[in-house]
Amino acid sequence: MGKKLLIHNDKVPGINTLEVYRANGGYASVEKALNSMSPDQVTDEVKKSGLRGRGGAGFPTGLKWSFLAKPEGVERYLVCNADESEPGTFKDRYLMEKIPHALIEGMITSSYALGAKTSYIYIRGEYFYIARILEAALAEAYAAGWLGKNILGTNFSHDCYVQVGGGAYICGEETALLESLEGKRGNPRIKPPFPAVAGLWGCPTVVNNVETIAAVCPIVMMGGEEYAKIGIGKSTGTKLISASGHINKPGVYEIELGVPVEEFIFSDEYCGGIRNGKKLKAVVAGGSSVPILPADLILKTAKGEPRLMTYESLGDGGFQTGTMLGSGGFIVMDEDTSIVKNLFTFARFYHHESCGQCSPCREGTGWMEKILKKFLNGTANESDVELLWDIQSKIEGKTICPLGEAAAWPVAAAIRHFKHEFLEIAKSKKFVDISHYNRLNNIVA
Amino acid sequence: MSSQVHGTQEFNKTKRAETKFSEDAMIAAQKIIAQYPADKRKSAMLPVLHIAQAEFGGWLSPEAMDYVASLLKVKPIEVFEVASFYSMYNLKPMGKCVLEVCQTSSCWLNGAEDIIKYIEKKLNIKVGETSSDGMFSLKAVECLGSCGTAPMLQCGASFHENLTYDKLDKIMDGYRAEGKLKSYTDKDYKNTL
Numbered sequence: 001m002g003k004k005l006l007i008h009n010d011k012v013p014g015i016n017t018l019e020v021y022r023a024n025g026g027y028a029s030v031e032k033a034l035n036s037m038s039p040d041q042v043t044d045e046v047k048k049s050g051l052r053g054r055g056g057a058g059f060p061t062g063l064k065w066s067f068l069a070k071p072e073g074v075e076r077y078l079v080c081n082a083d084e085s086e087p088g089t090f091k092d093r094y095l096m097e098k099i100p101h102a103l104i105e106g107m108i109t110s111s112y113a114l115g116a117k118t119s120y121i122y123i124r125g126e127y128f129y130i131a132r133i134l135e136a137a138l139a140e141a142y143a144a145g146w147l148g149k150n151i152l153g154t155n156f157s158h159d160c161y162v163q164v165g166g167g168a169y170i171c172g173e174e175t176a177l178l179e180s181l182e183g184k185r186g187n188p189r190i191k192p193p194f195p196a197v198a199g200l201w202g203c204p205t206v207v208n209n210v211e212t213i214a215a216v217c218p219i220v221m222m223g224g225e226e227y228a229k230i231g232i233g234k235s236t237g238t239k240l241i242s243a244s245g246h247i248n249k250p251g252v253y254e255i256e257l258g259v260p261v262e263e264f265i266f267s268d269e270y271c272g273g274i275r276n277g278k279k280l281k282a283v284v285a286g287g288s289s290v291p292i293l294p295a296d297l298i299l300k301t302a303k304g305e306p307r308l309m310t311y312e313s314l315g316d317g318g319f320q321t322g323t324m325l326g327s328g329g330f331i332v333m334d335e336d337t338s339i340v341k342n343l344f345t346f347a348r349f350y351h352h353e354s355c356g357q358c359s360p361c362r363e364g365t366g367w368m369e370k371i372l373k374k375f376l377n378g379t380a381n382e383s384d385v386e387l388l389w390d391i392q393s394k395i396e397g398k399t400i401c402p403l404g405e406a407a408a409w410p411v412a413a414a415i416r417h418f419k420h421e422f423l424e425i426a427k428s429k430k431f432v433d434i435s436h437y438n439r440l441n442n443i444v445a
Numbered sequence: 446m447s448s449q450v451h452g453t454q455e456f457n458k459t460k461r462a463e464t465k466f467s468e469d470a471m472i473a474a475q476k477i478i479a480q481y482p483a484d485k486r487k488s489a490m491l492p493v494l495h496i497a498q499a500e501f502g503g504w505l506s507p508e509a510m511d512y513v514a515s516l517l518k519v520k521p522i523e524v525f526e527v528a529s530f531y532s533m534y535n536l537k538p539m540g541k542c543v544l545e546v547c548q549t550s551s552c553w554l555n556g557a558e559d560i561i562k563y564i565e566k567k568l569n570i571k572v573g574e575t576s577s578d579g580m581f582s583l584k585a586v587e588c589l590g591s592c593g594t595a596p597m598l599q600c601g602a603s604f605h606e607n608l609t610y611d612k613l614d615k616i617m618d619g620y621r622a623e624g625k626l627k628s629y630t631d632k633d634y635k636n637t638l
Contacts, residue, residue, distance in 0.1 A: 087551065087587075088588075126629075128495075128602040132632070163491070163492065166530070166531025167532035167534075168532065181488060183491065183517070184527065185527060242592060244593045244595060250595075341553075342553070345549050348549075348587075
């Protein structure tokens with residue numbers, strides 16, 4: 001059993017309430033930071049921990065914090081990115097729903113380090129009920145003096161608010177999120193300037209994912225160096241993985257970074273193996289935008305070494321034979337899965353979610369969806385595979401924000417590893433049933 | 446201004462007179478506005494639009510958007526460009542219960558298309574349509590973050606997960622019996638696994 005730092009107490013009855021959370025050691029990091037550490041010391045511990053952003057990009061959190069501009073007389077903000085919309089990813093939802101105070105504690109401690117008097121939790125609109133859970137927890141925290149003026153009798157005052165979005169995946173991109181928080185369309189901004197210099201309302205702003213902010217609390221408590229001892233190499237600490245698809249035990253798991261992928265999929269501690277005794281066909285390891293890998297490459301690297309759940313091991317081999325840890329959205333597919341059809345659901349998703357600002361993304365995502373539809377309805381030609389490859393290559397790297405890459409990478413990887421499936425469908429001119437092929441046992445037609 | 450901004454829709458003065466938040470909705474909206482610096486009222490746009498949608502029959506009419514514009518002291522076009530960007534705002538009348546079925550990868554892997562077909566057959570409508578009694582609208586939507594409990598649907602603030610046909614029947618029967626408009630801002634949400 002690996003060490004758990006974030007959801008170790010998720011099964012404790014009433015842990016969503018301040019009373020129970022506090023009785024289980026909650027808000028200790030706020031006490032420790034405010035009473036015995038300077039803001040810079042908190043940042044230093046985060047740096048020492050090696051914590052990397054848990055939203056998908058994996059950028060070192062302490063480094064990001066150190067970029068924050070601190071001109072005198074200008075407000076600074078911390079914004080929590082709770083716009084969890086990457087297909088396959090539902091870990092932040094679990095954390096906020098079960099242990100809302102873990103995020104609020106992290107918001108206070110992190111804001112202290114950053115010198116932010118105000119912070120916002122921007123949560124996707126579809127999680128409205130979780131916003132209510134957070135609001136209730138915030139009200140408790142205010143009533144108990146953890147938020148508001150002169151927290152713990154110190155000079156540090158802080159306000160934290162929840163903002164709900166309107167249903168747009170692009171708002172998970174930090175500058176689009178800031179636009180949305182300013183009451184506008186979620187169109188990403190050109191960087192630089194980065195939010196650390198000109199963020200919310202033009203003020204210096206740090207945008208961090210829910211899990212990242214929650215992880216600051218155990219880092220403050222145990223110290224950055226101790227935290228860095230968990231995991232392997234530059235993949236330090238624990239990570240929440242949301243597992244779904246054709247597995248026996250879908251759900252959210254906290255792992256120590258470094259668990260072998262094979263163990264994660266097949267052991268009873270985690271996913272419990274493939275449903276209905278089927279064989280593993282492929283895995284999307286870090287949310288829909290990361291490259292899909294076939295069974296042999298997700299279990300072992302191209303060099304034949306066991307693949308581990310770390311940033312480095314999953315990325316081993318680059319995109320030719322590797323993938324990314326991303327957001328930890330782990331989608332498992334069994335031997336009966338149509339990779340082309342699954343890719344179609346991703347292409348439709350990215351077409352729908354493109355903000356439309358950049359032509360390659362706006363036009364290209366729609367074009368990819370249309371071509372994939374041709375494969376499904378039996379009208380595609382073999383040359384359409386090359387066309388699909390060509391289109392994705394003309395989106396990647398040519399857009400303001402990473403949605404272009406997110407849309408292109410799944411297409412490239414599917415062709416790279418499963419080109420034979422595309423060619424077989426094109427050659428046979430066979431209609432691929434676009435209704436579901438693998439009915440659940442408990443659904444009776 | 447409104448007719449220019451909102452295109453062909455006729456501006457209805459009677460409706461406009463009725464377009465005003467209830468006391469509770471106004472308190473909620475003012476609380477949200479107070480979360481932001483005084484000169485940044487526009488930041489309250491998205492949550493206030495959610496309140497407006499819930500208040501004014503489950504969709505945002507031109508009058509409703511104009512009302513929000515006046516509340517936030519912004520131009521009507523600024524409200525329209527936001528409302529038309531985000532998928533959770535309805536710009537046309539909808540049924541009292543909007544059934545939003547997730548159709549992205551993990552839900553698809555677990556039978557989302559069957560769920561959509563079942564609802565279409567049961568209500569005798571297609572995706573994007575509203576049942577003849579005005580009770581249900583059906584939408585196929587992209588990932589709602591329930592991948593581990595797929596397939597799922599959202600109705601207002603409620604998530605219904607691990608769906609089966611039997612569960613669907615009970616959900617729809619329950620909503621029909623209630624007969625109430627379901628919105629994202631409902632306090633009595635229910636999540637069923």
